[in-house]
Amino acid sequence: MMSFKKTIGASAIALALFSLPLxxxxxxxxxxxxxxxxxxxxxxxxxxxxxxxxxxLWHDQSDFVNAVTAGATDxxxxxxxxxxxxxxxxxxxxxxxxxxxTALARSPNIILALPLDPVTSAAAxxxxxxxxxxxVFLSNLPADFAHPDDYAAIVTDDLxxxxxxxxxxLAASINNEGKVGWIFHDATYxxxxxxxxxxxxxxxxxxxxxxxxxEAGISDPARAEEIANAMLLRNPDLAGIYxxxxxxxxxxxxxxxxNGNKTTKIVTLDLSEPIALDMVNGGNVAxxxxxxxxxxxxxxxxxGARKLLGxxxxxxxxxxxxxxxxxxxxxxxxNSLRIDAPAxxxxx
Amino acid sequence: xxxISEPVLSLQDIHKAFGGVVAIETFSLDLHPGEIVAxxxxxxxxxxxxxxxxxxxxxxxxxxxQLEGNPVTFADASGARAAxxxxxxxxxxxxxxxxxxxxxxxxxxxxxxxxxxxxKKSMIAETRSLVEDLDVRIxxxxxxxxxLSGGQRQGIAIARATHWASKLILLDEPTAALGVAETAKxxxxxxxLRARNLAVLIVSHSLDQVFRLSDRICVLRxxxxxxxRRTSETDKNEIIAMxxxxxxx
Amino acid sequence: xxxxxxxxxxxxxxxxxxxxxIFLFFAITLFDYGFLSxxxxxxxxxxxxxxxxxxxxxxYVLSAGEIDLSFGSITAVSALAAAVTMQSYPxxxxxxxxxxxxLAIGAFNGLLVAWLxxxxxxxxxxxxxxxxxxxxxxxxxxxxxxxxxxxxxFFGSGQLFxxxxxxxxxxxxxxxxxxxxxxxxxxxxxxxxGDNPRAAQVSGIKVPRIRFLxxxxxxxxxxxxxxxxxxxLQAAKYTLGESDLMTVIAAVIVGGTALNGGKGSVIGALVxxxxxxxxxxxxxxxxxxxxxxxxxxxxxILVAVAVSLRDVTR
Numbered sequence: 001m002m003s004f005k006k007t008i009g010a011s012a013i014a015l016a017l018f019s020l021p022l023x024x025x026x027x028x029x030x031x032x033x034x035x036x037x038x039x040x041x042x043x044x045x046x047x048x049x050x051x052x053x054x055x056x057l058w059h060d061q062s063d064f065v066n067a068v069t070a071g072a073t074d075x076x077x078x079x080x081x082x083x084x085x086x087x088x089x090x091x092x093x094x095x096x097x098x099x100x101x102t103a104l105a106r107s108p109n110i111i112l113a114l115p116l117d118p119v120t121s122a123a124a125x126x127x128x129x130x131x132x133x134x135x136v137f138l139s140n141l142p143a144d145f146a147h148p149d150d151y152a153a154i155v156t157d158d159l160x161x162x163x164x165x166x167x168x169x170l171a172a173s174i175n176n177e178g179k180v181g182w183i184f185h186d187a188t189y190x191x192x193x194x195x196x197x198x199x200x201x202x203x204x205x206x207x208x209x210x211x212x213x214x215e216a217g218i219s220d221p222a223r224a225e226e227i228a229n230a231m232l233l234r235n236p237d238l239a240g241i242y243x244x245x246x247x248x249x250x251x252x253x254x255x256x257x258x259n260g261n262k263t264t265k266i267v268t269l270d271l272s273e274p275i276a277l278d279m280v281n282g283g284n285v286a287x288x289x290x291x292x293x294x295x296x297x298x299x300x301x302x303x304g305a306r307k308l309l310g311x312x313x314x315x316x317x318x319x320x321x322x323x324x325x326x327x328x329x330x331x332x333x334x335n336s337l338r339i340d341a342p343a344x345x346x347x348x
Numbered sequence: 349x350x351x352i353s354e355p356v357l358s359l360q361d362i363h364k365a366f367g368g369v370v371a372i373e374t375f376s377l378d379l380h381p382g383e384i385v386a387x388x389x390x391x392x393x394x395x396x397x398x399x400x401x402x403x404x405x406x407x408x409x410x411x412x413x414q415l416e417g418n419p420v421t422f423a424d425a426s427g428a429r430a431a432x433x434x435x436x437x438x439x440x441x442x443x444x445x446x447x448x449x450x451x452x453x454x455x456x457x458x459x460x461x462x463x464x465x466x467x468k469k470s471m472i473a474e475t476r477s478l479v480e481d482l483d484v485r486i487x488x489x490x491x492x493x494x495x496l497s498g499g500q501r502q503g504i505a506i507a508r509a510t511h512w513a514s515k516l517i518l519l520d521e522p523t524a525a526l527g528v529a530e531t532a533k534x535x536x537x538x539x540x541l542r543a544r545n546l547a548v549l550i551v552s553h554s555l556d557q558v559f560r561l562s563d564r565i566c567v568l569r570x571x572x573x574x575x576x577r578r579t580s581e582t583d584k585n586e587i588i589a590m591x592x593x594x595x596x597x
Numbered sequence: 598x599x600x601x602x603x604x605x606x607x608x609x610x611x612x613x614x615x616x617x618x619i620f621l622f623f624a625i626t627l628f629d630y631g632f633l634s635x636x637x638x639x640x641x642x643x644x645x646x647x648x649x650x651x652x653x654x655x656x657y658v659l660s661a662g663e664i665d666l667s668f669g670s671i672t673a674v675s676a677l678a679a680a681v682t683m684q685s686y687p688x689x690x691x692x693x694x695x696x697x698x699x700l701a702i703g704a705f706n707g708l709l710v711a712w713l714x715x716x717x718x719x720x721x722x723x724x725x726x727x728x729x730x731x732x733x734x735x736x737x738x739x740x741x742x743x744x745x746x747x748x749x750x751f752f753g754s755g756q757l758f759x760x761x762x763x764x765x766x767x768x769x770x771x772x773x774x775x776x777x778x779x780x781x782x783x784x785x786x787x788x789x790x791g792d793n794p795r796a797a798q799v800s801g802i803k804v805p806r807i808r809f810l811x812x813x814x815x816x817x818x819x820x821x822x823x824x825x826x827x828x829x830l831q832a833a834k835y836t837l838g839e840s841d842l843m844t845v846i847a848a849v850i851v852g853g854t855a856l857n858g859g860k861g862s863v864i865g866a867l868v869x870x871x872x873x874x875x876x877x878x879x880x881x882x883x884x885x886x887x888x889x890x891x892x893x894x895x896x897x898i899l900v901a902v903a904v905s906l907r908d909v910t911r
Contacts, residue, residue: 061887084630088887092840093740094826098644102881105631105640119740123749123831143742426801441796443789445859454789455800457782465780 026160026194028316029118029141035314037155037292037299042306048080052308054110054301055085055103057096064293067337068138071297072112079305084108093120100124104131110304112297114138134307136300139191147315152307155300157291158318159191162269163198165323167206169287170240170267177209178239181231183224183252185244186217192244195269199242214238224251225258232259240265246272246288256284271324271333273342280326280345288324290336295319354417355380356515356547357402357433362411364397371397375411375573377566379516379547384538386558386579387551389568389591395551398568399518402549403435404428415515432514438521440505444494448486449475451493452508474511482507482537499530506537510544517541519550523557535561555584567591611904612852612865616872619897623879630882637878639761643829645874646763647672647822647838651845652852652866653774654703654818659849660778661811662791662858663710663717667702668819668845670728672838675699675823677732679748680741680833688748695827696820702728703816707809717812725842732835740834743827752828766825767867770818775863787811791858848873851901873898 026034054076058065065088073083085103089096093116103111104127111133115121121142128135135151145151170180182200185192203210214231218224224243228251232238241264243249249268253275256264265286268275272288279285296319303313324332333341340346355378364372372394379385387395400406402413404422412419415431422428425435442451449471450457458474460467475489484503486496493501502522509517522538523531538561541548552558558565559579567574567590574590623632631637651668658665679695706724710717743749755762778784789797790807798804819838826837850856851872852865876897880890 058887084884085881086884086886087881087890090840092836093830093832093834094647094837095840097830098640098877099881101640101644102637102878105634105637105878106882107631117740117834119742120830120832120834122742123754123829425799429801435799437799439795441793441799443792443796443859445792445855446785446788450785450789454796455786455802457785459782464782465776466782466785468780 026156026158026198026318028154028156029190030315032147032154032314032316034158034160034316034318036158037295037317037319040153040155040299040302040306040313040317042079042302042309042311044079046309047305050080052079052081052109052305053084053106054081054112054304055087055106055108056083057085057087057089057099057103057111057113059089059096059114059116060091061088063337063339064291067293067339068297068300070338071294071299072301073297075298075301076110076305079301081110081301081305089116091116093117093124096121097124100128104128104133107131108133109308110134110136110301112136112138112300112304115140115142118143134304136304136307138296138300148307148312153300153303153313153315153317155296155303155317155319157191157296158321159194160198161318161321162289162291163195163200164202165321166195166242166267166269166287166289167199167202169289169323169325170242170265171203171207171210173265173267173286174210174239176207179211179213179235179237181214181216181228181235181238181241182212183216183218183227183231183241183243183248186219196242196244210239218244218248221245221247221251224248225255226251228252228255229259232256232261232264238264240267240286242266243268246270246275249275249285253278253284271336273344276324276329276341276345280329282326286325288332290322290324290332292319292322292336294336294338355414356416357549358412358414358417359402360412360414362398362401362408362413364394364401364406365409371571372401372408373571373573375568377573377576379549381515381545381547382542383564384542384548384550384562386562386565387549387568388553388555388558388565388587392570393568393591394571395568396520399435399520399549399551402428402516403433403518429512433516433518434509434513435518436505436509436520436522438524440501442493442501442505445492447490447492448479448496448504449489451504452478452489452511454508456512478507478511479504482510482540484537497530498526499533502526502530502534503537506534506541510541510546513546516547516549519548519552521551521553524553531557555587558587559584569593609853609862609865611901612868612872615851615901616868616875619872619875619879623875623882627879627882632879632882637882639764641871641874641878642767643761643763644878645870646767647825647829648841648845648848648873649767649867649870650770650818650822650825651838651841652848652870653770653863654815655845655849656774656852656854656861656863656866657778657787657811658717658815659854659856660791660858660861661787661807662794663808663811664856665703665706665717665721665812665815666842667706667721667724667728668815668822669838669840669842670725670732671699671702671816671819672823672826672841673732673833673835674702674728674735675820676827676833676837677735677741677823677835679824679827680743681736683743683745683748684741688745688751691743691745691748692824695824696817699820699823700813700817703813703819704809706816707812710812711805711809717808721812729835729839736835738835740832742832744831749828749831752824753831754829763825763829766821770821771863771867778861778863783810788859788861791855791860793859844873845870847898847902851898851905853905856906872901 087099125142137154139156184196214235216227243252266284267287269289271290306313329345330341357379359377362375401408404425404427452475453471458467458470472489562579566576675695675698678698679691682694683691709715709720786802827833848869849866852869854861
C-alpha cells in the first residue's frame with residue numbers, strides 16, 4: 001500500500017482521500033478533508049516494550065499547549081512510549097530549528113510539533129525528515145511536505161464545528177429567532193476566519209428566522225467595546241451577538257453592562273474565566289465554544305505511533321468542538337484543558 | 349650649538365577674554381631649557397586658562413606664543429603635543445583598566461608590519477627602560493593602572509610626558525592627591541627633568557613645594573601678572589603678599 | 598605581594614571555568630543521551646553562530662563605553678532585506694543589501710550617539726522598537742523563502758573541507774575581530790575611549806569617531822548574523838534575532854566584557870555564547886519541562902554574571 005502510493009504521487013493521494021466520509025467542512029491547509037480525531041486510535045499491545053521515545057516541540061507556552069502536552073503524554077504513557085524532550089520556541093523560528101536539532105541528538109522516534117509557519121519550518125524540519133522520525137504536526141504544515149511519506153498527519157481543532165456550534169448555541173438561547181450581530185476577526189488568519197465564516201454560514205443556512213443585521217470586523221481586541229457600542233446604538237433590539245474570541249468578548253460584555261442591557265446574548269469561542277463567570281451568574285453570555293486540546297494531544301500521539309507501525313493515518317485530523325454552558329462548566333474545563341475549572345465558576 | 353640663553357617657550361603680551369570677561373590681562377614669560385618655573389595664584393587667578401593656551405586648548409585673544417623662536421598657533425591639544433609640549437593633568441588622564449605601557453603610548457601606539465598591528469614588544473621595552481631611568485617603581489610595564497598606588501600613577505603620567513615632550517612639560521597640581529612620602533618621590537622625579545634639558549611649568553598650591561622645586565616663581569592675581577621672582581632671591585612672605593595683594597611688611 | 602602576577606584575576610577566567618564545568622557536567626549526566634556526539638557538539642556551534650557574531654559587535658560597543666540594544670531588530674531587518682532582494686536579484690545583491698542595511702542602521706545609531714551626544718542606551722532602545730516595527734511592515738509579517746542554493750550553502754548548510762560553513766563564519770569572525778580588538782590601534786582606542794573618554798580625548802583619540810565606528814560595526818555584525826539566520830533557515834522572518842538580546846548580553850558579560858567600558862574579550866564572548874548554547878542544548882536533552890529549563894538556565898546565568906561583575910563597586 002505504502003509503496004504503491006509512493007509511486008503514484010501526491011495527486012492520487014488527494015483522490016484517495018475523497019473516499020473518506022465527509023464529517024465536517026473544516027479543510028486542511030492544502031484543502032484536505034477532515035477526519036474526526038476519535039477515529040485515530042492505536043493498539044498499545046503492538047508498541048509496548050519497544051523502547052520508543054517521543055519529543056514535543058511546541059511553538060510557545062500556554063494552557064492550550066499544556067493541555068495538548070497532557071493529552072499526548074498520557075497517550076504515549078499508555079503506549080509505553082517515553083516523552084524524553086519538551087521544548088518551547090517562544091515563536092522564534094530560529095529557536096525552533098535549534099530545538100529540532102537538539103532533540104534529534106536523543107534520536108526520538110516520534111516528534112509532535114507546531115511548525116511556526118510553513119516557510120521557515122520547511123528547512124527546520126528537514127533533518128528530522130531525513131532521520132525518518134515519525135512527524136505529527138499541529139495546525140500548520142511545513143511547505144512541500146507530502147503525506148504520508150513525510151509526516152503522519154496534521155491534527156487541529158475542528159474549526160468549522162466550533163463556528164457551527166457557536167451558531168447553534170446562540171440560536172438556542174434566543175429561541176431560534178431574532179436579529180443578531182456578527183463580530184469577526186478582520187485579518188487574514190486561517191483559524192479565526194474558518195470559525196467566523198462557519199458561524200455565519202450556519203445561521204444563514206440552518207436558521208431562517210434569525211437574521212444577521214450587523215457585521216463588524218475587529219483587528220484590535222482592545223477596541224471591541226467601542227465597536228459593540230456602535231453596533232448596539234444602531235441596532236438596539238439585537239437578540240444576540242457572536243464574538244470571534246473571548247478577548248474581544250470581554251469588551252462586548254463591558255459595553256452591554258454599561259448600557260444596562262441584560263437581554264442580548266453573547267456567544268464566543270475559547271475558555272476564559274471572566275466570560276464564564278458572567279455565564280454562570282446568568283448574565284449575557286449564553287455559551288462558550290471550546291476546542292478539546294487534550295484530545296488534540298492524544299490524537300497526535302496516536303497518529304505518530306501509527307506511523308511507527310506502518311499504519312497510515314488520514315492527512316488531516318480534527319478534534320471535536322465543545323459547547324460549554326452554565327450547566328457544564330466543570331466538565332467543559334476538564335474536557336478541553338484537563339484542569340479543574342477556576343474556583344470562582346464552580347463555587348468551590 | 350645649544351644656546352642656553354634662547355628660551356624654549358616665549359609668551360609675549362598674551363591677552364585672553366571670553367566674550368566680555370577678561371581672563372588674562374597681559375602676560376609675558378620666557379622659559380629656558382632645564383628650568384622649572386612655578387605658576388602660583390589663588391583660585392580664579394587665570395592659571396588654568398594660561399595652561400590651556402599653552403597646551404593648545406584655547407587660543408589667546410591677542411599676543412604671541414613662540415616655541416624656540418618660532419611663532420605657533422595650535423588648532424587643538426594634538427597640535428601642541430606634536431610641537432613637543434606635554435601636559436600632566438591634575439586627573440592624570442590615565443586609562444585605569446589598561447596596562448602601563450598602553451597608557452604610556454595612549455593615542456600614539458607603536459605599530460609594525462604591513463597590517464599596522466600594535467608593536468607591544470617595543471612599547472613594553474621602551475616603557476620599562478623609561479620607568480627605570482626615572483626610577484618610577486612599578487611591578488611591571490604590563491601592570492594595570494588601577495592596581496597601582498597614587499604615587500606610581502603620578503609617576504607614570506610624568507614619565508609619559510617626559511617620553512613625548514621634546515621642549516616643555518606643563519604640570520598641573522602634580523602632588524595634590526598624594527601623601528608625604530609619595531610627594532617626595534614625585535618631586536625627585538620632577539627635579540630629574542631639569543637634567544633632561546626640558547623646560548617645566550608647574551602649577552601648585554603648595555608654596556613649600558614651589559620653593560623646593562622651582563628656579564623662578566611667577567605670580568598671577570585676578571588675571572594680572574604680578575611679577576616673576578628668582579626663587580633664590582625671594583621668600584614666602586613676599587610671594588604670599590604678591591598672591592594676596594596685601595603688603596605684609 | 599602575592600606570588601600571582603598582578604594582572605591575574607580569577608574573574609577574567611570565569612567563563613572558561615564555567616564552560617568546562619558545564620561541559621563536564623553534561624558530558625557525564627547526558628553521556629547516554631547523545632550530548633557528546635560530534636553532531637550534537639557541532640549543532641551547538643551552528644545554533645550559536647548568529648548570536649556569537651552579534652556578541653562580537655556588542656563587545657566592541659560595550660568596550661567603548663556605549664551599549665547597543667537594537668542589534669536584534671537590525672538582524673531581522675537585514676535578513677528580510679537580503680531575502681526580499683534575492684527574490685528579484687542575484688545573491689551578491691542580497692548579501693550587499695543585508696550587510697548594507699545593518700551598517701546603515703548602525704551608522705544611524707552612531708550618528709545620534711557620537712555627535713548629538715544622546716545616550717546610546719536610549720537611542721538604541723528607541724531604534725530597537727523602531728526597526729522591530731520596520732521588520733514587521735516590510736513584508737506584512739510574512740516569511741520570505743530564500744531559495745538560492747549558493748546563498749543557503751554559503752551562509753547556512755554548506756561545508757568547506759568537511760566543516761560546516763557556519764563554523765567557518767564563527768572561526769573567521771572571531772579571529773579577525775580578536776586581532777582588531779587586541780592588536781590594532783583602533784582596538785586600543787576603543788578600550789581607551791570606554792575606559793576614560795577624557796584621557797582618550799586629550800591623548801588625541803577622536804572619541805566621537807570611535808563611538809560612531811563601534812555602533813556602525815555592531816550594526817554590520819547584526820547584518821551578518823541576519824544573513825546567517827537567513828541561510829540557516831532558508832527563509833527570513835521578522836522574529837529573527839528578536840529573542841537573542843538577553844542571551845547575547847549575558848554571553849558577553851559572562852565572557853569578561855565590562856558593562857561600563859574599557860575591558861572586554863572577543864574570545865570570552867565566543868566561549869560565553871557557546872556556553873549559553875550548550876546550556877540550552879543540555880537542559881533540553883535532560884528532558885526538563887520548558888518552565889524548568891527557563892528556571893535552571895536563569896539561575897546559572899545569574900550566578901555566572903554575578904561572579905563576572907563582582908567588582909564593579911570596588
